[in-house]
Amino acid sequence: MAEEQQNVNTIDDLDPFSEGTSSTAEKPISVAELQQALTAKAEEAKGLNDKYLRLAAEFDNYKRLTQRDQRDQIRFGHESLLKELLPVVDNLERAIKASREGGSSDVLIQGVELTLKQLTGALTRFHVTPIETIGKPFDPATHQSVTSVPSEKVPEQHVVDEFQRGYLLHDRILRAAMVSISTGRADS
Secondary structure, eight states, X not given: OOGGGSOOOOHHHHOTTSTTOOOSSOOOOOHHHHHHHHHHHHHHHHHHHHHHHHHHHHHHHHHHHHHHHHHHHHHHTTHHHHHHHHHHHHHHXXXXXXXXXXXXXXXXXXXXXXXXXXXXXXXXXXXXXXOOOTTSBOXXXXXXXXXXXXXXXXXXXXXXXXEEOOEEETTEEEEOEEEEEEOOSOOO
16 A cells, blocks of 8 residues: 555544644533533423422322222122112012001012012113023033932923022123923833
């Protein structure tokens, strides 16, 4: 290589703050300007800290309100169901009072039937439905077999009788039905 093409820069030339090479375009920063910048940054940090503290306080308040609402929901979540059941209790009390005052048994039976109809209507409004059982094939998911009986009319492994009705809440089993199932024809 020719001497003219050689790199004439040295390591000393790369350091802009080295002694003897000060740029005329750069002004040295004064102490007053540095203090002013420091004060501005300190105020900005204080403002951001205050904003953070307010946000943290708002979040704590929100958390407390949500927890209170959740507790209230748990405590009073069944309020509408219970309001539906109170008239049923009233009608049962009236039926008992009427039977004690010497009313006929037909009136008592009619009152209890109407009360049962009112109660099943309230349960239906809350998506509680009875499970159909008699004559249906035995299903261990919805039926609980209590006994097995021979039957000429009902096919084997089908429900003959229902001892306690089962219920669904939406699609979930609330209570399985207690049933007796057929073993088929009796051996003679």
